[in-house]
Amino acid sequence: MDIVTNKKTKLILGVQHVLAMFGATVLVPFLTGMNPSLALLAAGLGTLIFHFCSKKIVPVFLGSSFAFIGAIQLVLKNEGIAHVKGGIISAGIVYMLMSLIILKFGVDKVKSFFPPIVTGPIIMVIGLRLSPTAIGMMGYANSTFDKKSLLISSIVIISMIIFSVLGKGFFRLVPILLSVIIGYIVSVFFGIVDFTPIVHAKWIGLSDLAMKDLKTMPVFNLKSILAIAPIALVVFIEHIGDITTNGAVVGKDFFKEPGVHRTMLGDGVATALAGVLGGPANTTYGENTGVLAVTKVYDPSILRIAAVYAIGLSLIGKFGAILQTIPVPVMGGVSIILFGMIASVGVRTLIDSQLDFGHSRNLMIAAVIFVFGIAVGDVVIASFLSVSGLTIAALLGITLNKVLPENI
Numbered sequence: 570m571d572i573v574t575n576k577k578t579k580l581i582l583g584v585q586h587v588l589a590m591f592g593a594t595v596l597v598p599f600l601t602g603m604n605p606s607l608a609l610l611a612a613g614l615g616t617l618i619f620h621f622c623s624k625k626i627v628p629v630f631l632g633s634s635f636a637f638i639g640a641i642q643l644v645l646k647n648e649g650i651a652h653v654k655g656g657i658i659s660a661g662i663v664y665m666l667m668s669l670i671i672l673k674f675g676v677d678k679v680k681s682f683f684p685p686i687v688t689g690p691i692i693m694v695i696g697l698r699l700s701p702t703a704i705g706m707m708g709y710a711n712s713t714f715d716k717k718s719l720l721i722s723s724i725v726i727i728s729m730i731i732f733s734v735l736g737k738g739f740f741r742l743v744p745i746l747l748s749v750i751i752g753y754i755v756s757v758f759f760g761i762v763d764f765t766p767i768v769h770a771k772w773i774g775l776s777d778l779a780m781k782d783l784k785t786m787p788v789f790n791l792k793s794i795l796a797i798a799p800i801a802l803v804v805f806i807e808h809i810g811d812i813t814t815n816g817a818v819v820g821k822d823f824f825k826e827p828g829v830h831r832t833m834l835g836d837g838v839a840t841a842l843a844g845v846l847g848g849p850a851n852t853t854y855g856e857n858t859g860v861l862a863v864t865k866v867y868d869p870s871i872l873r874i875a876a877v878y879a880i881g882l883s884l885i886g887k888f889g890a891i892l893q894t895i896p897v898p899v900m901g902g903v904s905i906i907l908f909g910m911i912a913s914v915g916v917r918t919l920i921d922s923q924l925d926f927g928h929s930r931n932l933m934i935a936a937v938i939f940v941f942g943i944a945v946g947d948v949v950i951a952s953f954l955s956v957s958g959l960t961i962a963a964l965l966g967i968t969l970n971k972v973l974p975e976n977i
Contacts, residue, residue: 583874589856590632592745595892597633597849599900601641604779606889608633611848613879615839620873622835624827628869631839634852636804639698640797654787656797657844663801664837672830685922687966688806689915690935694942696912703908706901717759718898725752725902752899761896770890782847799960804852811853818858819867930973938966
């Protein structure tokens with residue numbers, strides 16, 4: 570069954586898709602310091618844009634991308650939301666340029682620059698670079714843990730493991746959401762939740778903080794652009810993988826119709842819009858593809874219904890305020906698992922490609938990416954420009970892959 574004709578059934582299935590994407594989509598703004606209501610708004614509007622660009626035939630939901638977390642954190646802390654906006658808009662433009670390149674040269678030619686030996690280690694580096702942030706959110710500082718924070722984070726971690734591994738049905742689909750709820754309740758018991766923002770928040774409409782970020786004009790600073798935009802080149806491979814997986818679940822070849830250049834364009838326009846609004850960069854969500862696989866219902870209109878729900882949730886002021894009161898240790902527990910999972914996805918990429926690490930060429934490429942990607946912070950090139958270790962690692966990996974001969 571790939572089309573649902575009953576409108577009430579569509580509405581219910583739309584709620585399920587919102588639940589699947591919700592935890593990860595709002596987690597990114599929590600970790601970066603951005604506004605969760607604007608993230609939901611950007612995800613909803615971005616999904617509708619994606620469907621328009623892809624002829625309304627690809628059942629995909631767009632949510633906040635984890636790949637940009639480290640760069641957004643850095644730029645937001647040092648430069649502010651205006652510079653983050655400029656960087657995310659620029660990342661959207663990179664997606665659009667990739668769409669044009671794919672249209673002209675074909676996806677296989679472009680993918681040759683990003684084989685598994687490059688993308689696998691880079692994805693691992695993204696997760697590993699974020700691990701100190703997660704540990705810090707658990708209350709670790711000056712070689713000791715804050716006992717209360719450690720206890721709350723540990724309860725969240727154990728909850729996620731139980732729901733993910735032992736849970737069934739609905740519980741297995743939303744382990745992040747359920748773990749955050751449990752962590753929030755425990756935090757209330759320990760008296761570390763400040764309910765003041767909820768009391769003062771509007772029932773309908775964006776909060777004052779969200780409106781402030783929304784009205785801030787983007788600033789296109791070269792340093793901030795280079796910190797954020799190049800990550801789109803890595804996420805390009807994630808996009809290819811997600812569209813491939815989605816097509817395999819649905820039983821259609823979306824590379825042919827509507828074409829991956831169209832899906833990439835949709836991702837780019839959606840990300841640029843997210844930058845304008847003050848939300849994180851968007852990406853296709855595997856969580857929602859998982860819902861498709863479970864329900865066997867592939868009607869794209871259901872994903873558009875979910876997008877409308879996300880927009881509606883973003884405009885409920887009290888709801889946004891509740892999200893902002895979630896304590897840091899709760900999100901620290903979630904982050905431990907999710908950042909580790911990002912690194913694990915990189916490991917899976919290498920395993921699935923069956924790369925031979927007895928081959929010196931593969932060892933050298935991976936070794937260079939790991940050391941530069943993890944150990945190097947930001948390299949100052951000029952007073953107005955610095956480049957992240959992740960960007961340097963990616964460029965070195967791409968170059969070595971092209972320079973070193975494969976058959977030696």
